Each structure stands twice: as C-alpha cells, then as structure tokens.
Amino acid sequence: MPTVEFSPSIDSRPTYAPLKSHGSAPAIMVADTAGADALLDLMASDSAVTDKAQIVLIAPASDKLARMDLMVKTPVHTTPDLDTAGPLVRQLLSTARMGTQMYLAGSEGMMGALCALATACGLPMDAIQTEHRGTAARRMQCVHCKGITEDVTTDPFECSHCGLTLFVRDHFSRRIGAFQGVCVDAETPGLIPTTQEIRP
Amino acid sequence: MKKLTLRVAEITALSPLVKRFRLIHPDGAPLPLFSGGAHITVDMPEGDLIRRNSYSLVSNPYDGAGYEIAVRREDRGRGGSLYMHTRVSEGDLLTVSAPKNLFQLDLRARKHVLIAGGIGITPFLSQLHQLDILQQPYELHYAAHSRSEAAGLTLLPDAPHIHLHISEEGSRMDLGAILDGQPLGSHVYTCGPDGLIRAVADQAARLNWPTSAIHSEAFTAPPPGEPFEVTIASTGQHLRVGADQSLLEALEAAHVPVDYSCRGGACGRCETGVSACNGQILHHDHWLSPDEQASQTKIMPCMSRFKGARLELDL
Ligand code: FES
Numbered sequence: 001m002p003t004v005e006f007s008p009s010i011d012s013r014p015t016y017a018p019l020k021s022h023g024s025a026p027a028i029m030v031a032d033t034a035g036a037d038a039l040l041d042l043m044a045s046d047s048a049v050t051d052k053a054q055i056v057l058i059a060p061a062s063d064k065l066a067r068m069d070l071m072v073k074t075p076v077h078t079t080p081d082l083d084t085a086g087p088l089v090r091q092l093l094s095t096a097r098m099g100t101q102m103y104l105a106g107s108e109g110m111m112g113a114l115c116a117l118a119t120a121c122g123l124p125m126d127a128i129q130t131e132h133r134g135t136a137a138r139r140m141q142c143v144h145c146k147g148i149t150e151d152v153t154t155d156p157f158e159c160s161h162c163g164l165t166l167f168v169r170d171h172f173s174r175r176i177g178a179f180q181g182v183c184v185d186a187e188t189p190g191l192i193p194t195t196q197e198i199r200p
Numbered sequence: 201m202k203k204l205t206l207r208v209a210e211i212t213a214l215s216p217l218v219k220r221f222r223l224i225h226p227d228g229a230p231l232p233l234f235s236g237g238a239h240i241t242v243d244m245p246e247g248d249l250i251r252r253n254s255y256s257l258v259s260n261p262y263d264g265a266g267y268e269i270a271v272r273r274e275d276r277g278r279g280g281s282l283y284m285h286t287r288v289s290e291g292d293l294l295t296v297s298a299p300k301n302l303f304q305l306d307l308r309a310r311k312h313v314l315i316a317g318g319i320g321i322t323p324f325l326s327q328l329h330q331l332d333i334l335q336q337p338y339e340l341h342y343a344a345h346s347r348s349e350a351a352g353l354t355l356l357p358d359a360p361h362i363h364l365h366i367s368e369e370g371s372r373m374d375l376g377a378i379l380d381g382q383p384l385g386s387h388v389y390t391c392g393p394d395g396l397i398r399a400v401a402d403q404a405a406r407l408n409w410p411t412s413a414i415h416s417e418a419f420t421a422p423p424p425g426e427p428f429e430v431t432i433a434s435t436g437q438h439l440r441v442g443a444d445q446s447l448l449e450a451l452e453a454a455h456v457p458v459d460y461s462c463r464g465g466a467c468g469r470c471e472t473g474v475s476a477c478n479g480q481i482l483h484h485d486h487w488l489s490p491d492e493q494a495s496q497t498k499i500m501p502c503m504s505r506f507k508g509a510r511l512e513l514d515l
Contacts, residue, residue: 025408098382099408122310122385126410 034134035106109139116177236327310385317392321352479508
C-alpha cells in the first residue's frame with residue numbers, strides 16, 4: 001500500500017516518517033494489517049532490529065502474518081482489534097527497561113492510542129517512531145462529552161456518544177491520542193456545512 | 201532583574217574547601233520559594249567592580265525561612281569563591297538575585313537517577329527535598345575523590361538509595377551498571393565536571409536512552425585568563441577585560457547593558473554578536489553549538505574570553 005502524503009498543517013498535527021532501525025535495541029513493534037508492510041520494510045532494512053523485539057499485529061491478514069513469521073525468530077503476538085491490543089502492549093511495557101524503542105505502523109487512530117498508552121507508562125515520546133500506512137481515518141475526541149469516536153472519515157461527523165455534529169480539527173492531544181472534534185453548529189444551530197471526506 | 205538583600209545568618213564549614221552560607225531576610229520576612237535545582241546569583245563588590253557568581257541552592261525549596269548555598273574555594277579561580285570564603289562574615293549583607301532554575305526535575309519521570317561529581321552535588325541537595333515531598337522514586341550516586349572532599353556527605357541522609365563512590369577508596373562509579381536496566385520512564389541528571397557529564401550522556405546513548413530523558417548542568421564559574429581588549433561596535437569604545445574579570449563583568453562596569461541570567465554559560469541569555477574578530481575566541485560556554493563556536497560570530501560574555509588582535513562586539 002502506498003504511503004499517504006499529508007498536507008501541511010499546524011504543529012499540533014502529528015507527522016509521520018518511515019521507520020528507521022535502532023539496531024538490536026529492545027523493541028516493541030505494533031502494526032495493523034496495513035502497517036505490517038512498514039514493519040516488513042524495516043526488518044528488510046536491518047534484520048538485527050528484531051533481535052530483542054516483541055511484535056504485536058492487530059487483525060493481520062493471513063499472508064502478512066505468514067511473511068512476518070518468516071522474518072522473525074520469536075513468535076508474533078496477534079490480537080483481533082485495538083481494544084485487545086491495549087492490555088497486551090501495556091503488559092509488554094510494564095516489564096520494559098530504559099532504552100526500549102517503540103515502532104508503530106498503521107492507522108493514525110491506532111498509533112495515537114498506543115502512543116498515549118506508552119507515554120502514560122513512562123516511555124518518552126522520542127523513543128517512539130510512527131509510520132502511517134493505510135486509512136486516513138481519524139480517532140476523534142468530542143471536546144464536549146469527551147467521548148472517543150474511532151475511524152472518522154468525514155468532516156463534520158456525528159459524535160458516537162452525545163450525538164453533536166462535530167467539526168474535525170487538526171488539533172491533536174498527545175495525552176489522549178486523538179484529534180479534537182468541536183460542535184460545528186454551536187453558533188448557528190442546525191446550519192451544518194456539507195459533509196466532506198477527510199483529506200489526509 | 202529582581203534583587204534581594206539578605207543577611208548572612210550562619211557560615212558552616214562542610215569540608216576543608218567548602219563552606220555553607222545561610223542567608224535570611226534582615227527583617228525575618230519569608231523569602232520566595234523555589235524548585236529543586238535552582239540557583240541564585242551573588243553580587244561580590246570589590247572597589248568599583250562587581251563580580252557575580254551563581255550558586256545552587258542546597259536548602260529545602262519549600263522553606264522560605266532562609267536560603268543556603270555551598271561554595272567551594274577555588275584558589276585558581278577568578279576570586280569569586282575566595283571572596284565568599286575570606287571576605288564574607290556572619291552578619292554581613294549580600295545582594296543576591298531571586299532564585300532561577302535551569303536544572304529542574306522532569307516531573308513526568310517515573311524515576312530520577314541523580315549523578316553528582318564533587319561539588320556538583322549542590323543542585324541535588326535541594327532536589328532531594330523536593331523528591332521526598334513529592335514521594336517520587338530516585339537514586340543518587342555521588343562521586344568524590346575522598347571522604348573529606350565529599351562536602352555533601354554531612355547533608356545527605358544515610359539511605360539505601362544514596363550511593364557514595366569514593367575513588368581514593370577504590371569504589372569508582374560504574375556508569376554502565378547504574379544506567380543499565382533502569383525502569384521505563386527513568387530520567388538521568390548529571391552535575392559535575394564536563395567529563396562526567398559527557399560520560400553519562402555517552403553511556404545513556406549507548407543504552408539507547410532517548411535524549412529527552414538526559415539532563416545535565418555544569419557548575420562552572422567563569423574562568424580567569426589573560427587580559428584582553430574588546431571594542432563596542434556602536435560607540436567605538438574600547439574596554440579592557442582584566443585577568444580576574446569576565447567579559448560580562450567588564451561590560452557591566454562600563455555600563456554597556458547585556459542581559460544575563462545564569463552567568464555560567466548555560467542559559468543563553470547573554471549571547472552577543474561578534475561583528476569583527478581577528479584572533480581566537482576562547483569559548484567556555486555550553487550554549488553555542490560547535491559550529492557556532494567555530495564560526496566566531498557569537499560569544500557568551502559571561503564565560504568566554506579572547507586572545508588576539510581585535511574583537512568587536514555587535515553592541
Ligand atoms: S548568562 Fe547564561 S549563558 Fe551567559
């Protein structure tokens with residue numbers, strides 16, 4: 001899958017770069033099925049990167065899992081979705097030591113959620129690399145009810161918790177790992193701009 | 201810059217070379233509180249010259265009853281510490297700056313690893329109070345040549361997470377062993393000689409610590425050196441910088457205003473452009489990048505000196 005070009009935006013908006021090997025440092029790698037290609041590219045660039053790596057694939061397509069299994073010596077963990085990946089990643093972080101690198105690849109929503117989880121466990125931001133692959137869907141937090149809506153692909157969208165129509169901002173909370181959604185018709189109730197697909 | 205005039209309430213010898221000065225408000229009024237790692241700048245007037253050195257506060261940051269600093273006598277220094285040791289007595293009034301902090305704890309850390317070399321123990325002494333009150337986990341490693349030189353010893357609690365490394369007794373600090381295997385979210389802080397700061401940064405980098413978790417402060421006072429001359433570009437004025445004077449002090453004496461904060465080459469406040477340079481700037485700061493230093497287009501007057509025919513400052 002080709003990498004997505006994001007349009008320039010405010011500093012708050014996360015940017016992504018291809019994963020770069022930190023050699024054989026202890027590592028935690030997490031990817032969804034689109035991101036698995038980025039991990040495979042990383043491993044092809046430096047096979048030592050998996051020497052002390054724990055690898056988690058979220059809902060991987062079977063061909064990707066098979067390719068990954070061929071690349072690494074340790075078993076690859078798989079989880080059916082992000083919700084089940086969270087506790088597993090948290091457990092890996094709980095025994096990790098300083099020097100551990102985190103490699104995340106895939107959707108913005110997944111990477112945002114896991115970055116927030118990892119920093120809450122003490123991993124500094126500069127030990128985390130992120131490479132975007134796949135969907136441009138966003139993980140959005142409603143600034144009014146604080147509920148999170150996953151996989152938002154349109155602007156505006158309806159908050160899945162409180163039902164307000166929310167405007168998709170580029171303002172990103174690293175602590176929460178989500179973009180901020182703000183009521184689009186607060187000043188002019190009922191006057192809602194036409195729905196557009198989110199541009200990367 | 202806000203100044204305080206404080207009375208020297210007590211002077212205590214902590215070691216043959218280190219004295220602690222306790223400063224209180226002359227009326228007993230409470231002093232502004234500070235945070236662990238903060239320092240104050242002390243004015244040391246001599247004739248029509250004012251020398252100013254910065255010293256880390258070693259007292260409890262939450263206690264406004266007094267400030268305490270520990271000063272090591274440097275016989276080969278420019279005279280600042282000698283002034284404190286020989287000219288200041290109990291009961292004297294000293295003019296000091298309000299506390300400033302360039303070496304604060306990162307309170308997001310899960311654990312703090314503090315590494316001190318020699319008199320570099322001083323900023324940690326106030327940080328330990330803060331860490332105890334915040335109940336944050338830490339360990340302290342304190343390296344000194346000998347027990348009698350380890351001035352901080354009397355101020356440190358005897359606790360299992362406080363480790364003393366006395367090289368004379370053959371117990372050298374093993375940075376690899378200290379840094380390897382620290383839990384996720386650890387931050388390391390180093391204060392001491394440049395060599396120690398570099399060694400800790402190198403070791404942490406080898407263990408893949410992210411740079412945001414590595415902190416340091418060099419505790420240097422401006423070094424003495426050969427006298428030199430500078431020219432002020434805007435006025436054509438020539439100034440002579442004496443052997444025991446810093447360039448910043450010479451500029452202040454000539455009423456050429458230059459902003460400052462740390463007076464130790466760390467904060468960047470005194471950065472000054474160089475409009476002409478025929479000779480060699482002797483950079484002693486920790487602020488300019490190696491490239492900037494090599495370009496000889498900027499100087500940090502609080503620390504750096506000059507050797508050569510002509511140095512013109514863009515002032
Ligand atoms: S006063 Fe801080 S670098 Fe000179």
